[in-house]
Amino acid sequence: MNTTHTEQGKLPWWKQNLSLLILTGLFAGMAMLVPMDIVERFQALFKVEHINTEAPFQDKTAELDRQLEQALPADQHELKERRADIMIRRLLRAGPLTGVEVKEIKKMLLEIDAQASKEHNEGAKNAWQNLRLKNLATYPRLDQSKVKTELQTFEIQYKKAMSR
Numbered sequence: 001m002n003t004t005h006t007e008q009g010k011l012p013w014w015k016q017n018l019s020l021l022i023l024t025g026l027f028a029g030m031a032m033l034v035p036m037d038i039v040e041r042f043q044a045l046f047k048v049e050h051i052n053t054e055a056p057f058q059d060k061t062a063e064l065d066r067q068l069e070q071a072l073p074a075d076q077h078e079l080k081e082r083r084a085d086i087m088i089r090r091l092l093r094a095g096p097l098t099g100v101e102v103k104e105i106k107k108m109l110l111e112i113d114a115q116a117s118k119e120h121n122e123g124a125k126n127a128w129q130n131l132r133l134k135n136l137a138t139y140p141r142l143d144q145s146k147v148k149t150e151l152q153t154f155e156i157q158y159k160k161a162m163s164r
Helices: 018-032 036-045 059-069 076-081 083-091 099-117 122-136 144-162
Strands: none
Touching: 059 076, 059 083, 059 144, 076 083, 076 144, 083 099, 083 144, 099 122, 122 144
């Protein structure tokens, strides 16, 4: 009786693909050794934007928010840099947000602020603020009346702080 290898039974899947598994493991291991500055260069090359979703919850942002609410003098440069983060803190008073929602909202706030800052007409700036409210209305767990109140209060406090 003459039996061939195929008649005796196939090798287990991992033995058939052993070289592929070893190469995959080596590539994964090498990827973990890539320095962060090289990763950042690739991000810059492909214009991958990092959105810091932890910033609204940092002590410095909380302190700036407190200074705004109490009409205390605040570092205007820092206030401008953390504007979207403070707005997210205020939005969290209007309802809960997931980490993904915080990232989406921060990106939207940054985009709308960038567009609104190019406007010289007050009516055009108001249109951008209305668009911001409309976009925030798509988040069902946010109480829209609180969203509007919180953002209006923030804008008043922010303008006052930036005019000092």
